Amino acid sequence: MKTEPKPTDLSAQIAKAIRDAIIEGRMIVDERLPSEAELASEFNVSRPTVREALKRLAAQSLIRTQRGAFGGAFVKRLSYEEAYGQHITTSTLLLSMNAVRFETACEARYTLERACAPLAAQRRSPDHLATMRAEIHRQTQPGLSDESFCASDVTFHRALVDAAANPVLSYQLAGAVEAMQPLMNMITFTERSREQIVGLHTAIADAIEAKDPRAADTKLEELAAYTLTLGQDAMEKHARKST
């Protein structure tokens, strides 16, 4: 049925065995793994091989290690921050390495973001509103580089998503929003396009403040459409230049 599991690479096999134990709950948070020497004899491999396996798990934030007596490897509680980071890295690479069309990424992002808007309008805190307003203000600054404008845009939208007050939602959205940044960075934001975007951002913030989900959705839809045209122009220019 599926491809052969390729019996090679002992460290991968050992990592998988331990990973499965963690995922299936056979090892709980903060539980200590056997020492490297014990694992080595348990799996009948050398210590460097065990270490390679442990490093694989550490790269996925599944374990943390602690030196010294009564140290060792411990099952790690995956924090939201780390999960965000991993998700963003993976999403960004997925988009950049697979020639994903701007339209596809843009559609995904705004589809998901619009889904958050009603919750955000309902639950928004003064904090989130303040962040949104501050970023809007930053976006009007003259002499702001395209890259900084983009970064501010991401911060604005992150605040919008966070306003929905659902950390799981924020986590899932982080990938969609942040992974778009490299694509957005290919866009040259003219003064006119910045005005357009800032105008829509202001309308969105107003709608969220007024707890008006309908208005927020409408403006987000407009922003999605506008971003799409900007992106398509940029992609077209880019394609012309490289041919």
Add this chain to the structure above:
Amino acid sequence: MKTEPKPTDLSAQIAKAIRDAIIEGRMIVDERLPSEAELASEFNVSRPTVREALKRLAAQSLIRTQRGAFGGAFVKRLSYEEAYGQHITTSTLLLSMNAVRFETACEARYTLERACAPLAAQRRSPDHLATMRAEIHRQTQPGLSDESFCASDVTFHRALVDAAANPVLSYQLAGAVEAMQPLMNMITFTERSREQIVGLHTAIADAIEAKDPRAADTKLEELAAYTLTLGQDAMEKHARKST
């Protein structure tokens, strides 16, 4: 400002250096990294240390290695399948290790899923509809275990999301849908609740087939509400049992 970068762990530093090079596009897909020996002398460390760093990157699917002459480590194209897998693993662990409330996860999942429904209604292929119908049929089989019922539920919803024909969306949703499964597995599905769910699934499939986004959204909302009550009951029972 931020916490000290902790100068420890050479393999982590080396992994970060290479990872940054890949993420920032300084190394492109299929480009070969220097050999382990070369990296070792370049970073002034021993080969085992370099190997630990490479294993970290391999764990994130950033590189692949190939043995033999002219083998080595190569920047790997991150496939959708691998990205899915990583995202699901991370999401599942995030939920199980952080005592996320059922309501929070459920809300996030259905909020995102409802966002996909309009696109799915518009673009659904016979393939996706067939999968949905097949899973509905499986869910009516008597003697189906709760776990199998749950797995079928996930397959049904995955087909719904995939029907939106946006792979980026499917990727982002995979985490939200699959990570719920362990939580759903705590629910005991009575015959009556299964009937309820199958009824809603049928209504959803009908709406998607009829390209009726409004009906799909309404039924998804109902399903979200019903799932929420089922989950809350299960959590309550679970809490009573353990106190």
Add this chain to the structure above:
DNA sequence: GCGCAGAAAATGTCAGACAATTAAATGTAA
């Protein structure tokens, strides 16, 4: 030109050693 053996290059694995770190156990003085 073709097939085959050998060389070469690279990763995979092992063994053993030492350094660095840390918490517990122990000892010492007020």
Add this chain to the structure above:
DNA sequence: TTACATTTAATTGTCTGACATTTTCTGCGC
């Protein structure tokens, strides 16, 4: 007894060197 300094043991972090395995290229004989 208590507080503090010291020792000790356990464990990870790193290095050196070696050998095994895999894969490709090269050159030779035909």
